Amino acid sequence: MPASLRPQLWWIWPVAVGAVLALQLWFPDSGTGVLHDTYSPTAEGQKAYYRLVEEYSAITYRNTQPLVRILPQNNLEPTLCILGPERWPTTQEWNAILDWVESGGELLFAFRGFEEQTIPRLNIRYTPRTGSAPPDDSLPPETDLLLSKNVAWWTDGKLLAPHSEVLVKYDGATQAVAGAWGDGRYVVCATSLVFSNQLLTYGDNPILALRLLERTSHLEGVTFDESLNTTGTPKAAGLLFDRELRPLTMQLILIILLYGWWNFRRFGPLLKPAVGGRHNIVDHTDTLGAAYWRSRDGSAAVR
Known part of the structure; x- marks a missing residue:
């Protein structure tokens, strides 16, 4: 030179x-590599919902640690949100989640995708819609969670939950249910789009999304799980910047x-x-x- x-x-x-x-002392938060996590500001991301819950909950944070390791130690806040995970929980992870709920935890879970799935022990089945015709988005959902009809609901499937209380129906299909499991409670939704940035900008949808959480949570502390998104995304160089490495x-x-x-x-x-x-x-x-x-x-x- x-x-x-x-x-x-x-x-x-x-x-x-x-x-x-x-950067050794402070490293900025990075996303999981998917577009629908709580870091993402895209249309299907959930960053706006995370910020909304922050306004009402005493403690709100994201978890990136394996659920099978952190749940038995009871190191999470009382409410756990798993909203449209990139990777479906394994049998071992579901057992850890439901054991935690049974001991007094509160769970908000939302399905995502076009594969039929079943939550073991809760007898809740998710069935994706069939046919190429999109659902009629002009129909309002049927729910008693709020009086306003200025809400929208987007979904790609329905729930079959004979032992749970129905919270939301859409076009005659069950979309959200609630119930008790041991000393804890759960709310399960057929879609994670109701928590997306795009739908939260429409009408009274922020109230509806918050009411779904309130049915299972006292908002004393809320944990949004990102571990299933992190482990469900293939990474190469990104592994070097994981918390451990x-x-x-x-x-x-x-x-x-x-x-x-x-x-x-x-x-x-x-x-x-x-x-x-x-x-x-x-x-x-x-x-x-x-x-x-x-x-x-x-x-x-x-x-």
């Missing part, structure tokens, strides 16, 4: 090192920056050459000839 450019670029290295050191990644970046800075601009005075300069072969012959001349024995060179 030309020497004239170095004084103009030297400040880049200390700024980059300082930024990496700052992030400190090691930042330290490796810091070492690389320091190495680049060290080679880009010298620290301290120049060192003396470790090996002396090379001599011309003529210097050797001149020195040898002078030695023969001083010894008065020039004929030795031809003997």
Whole structure:
């Protein structure tokens, strides 16, 4: 690099090192890689609903830890929201969730997708709609959760829950149910779109979305689970910035920056050459000839 450019670029290295050191102390929240999580500001994202619940709940936060590890320790707030997860919970995860509800937890769960699913032990089945014709979005939902009819409901399926209380119906199909399980309660919805950013901008939909949560929660503390979205999204380089590997990644970046800075601009005075300069072969012959001349024995060179 030309020497004239170095004084103009030297400040880049200390700024980059300082930024990496700052990121060791604070790292911005990043999404899970899906468009319908509580980080996403897109139309089907749920960031607006997360902010809405924050206004009414004493404590609101996101969980990214595995449910099978954190639920038995009872380290979550009283209400757990799992809204349209990218990955369907395993049998082990469902057992952990329902055991937690049975011991007094509160669950708000919303289905998503076009595959038939069943919640074990609760006897609740989700059936996606059939046919290519879209549902009639002009129909208002049937519900006693609020008096206003200025609400919309978008769904891709229906629920079959014979042992649960029906909260919302749409076009004759069951859309949301509630019930008790042990010492806890649950609310299950056939769609997560009712919690989306786009639907929360329509009429009294924010009230409806909040009333669904209130049927199972006293809003003392709400946890939005993102672990099923995180583990359901394929990641490559993103793994390096997960909570567990992030400190090691930042330290490796810091070492690389320091190495680049060290080679880009010298620290301290120049060192003396470790090996002396090379001599011309003529210097050797001149020195040898002078030695023969001083010894008065020039004929030795031809003997």
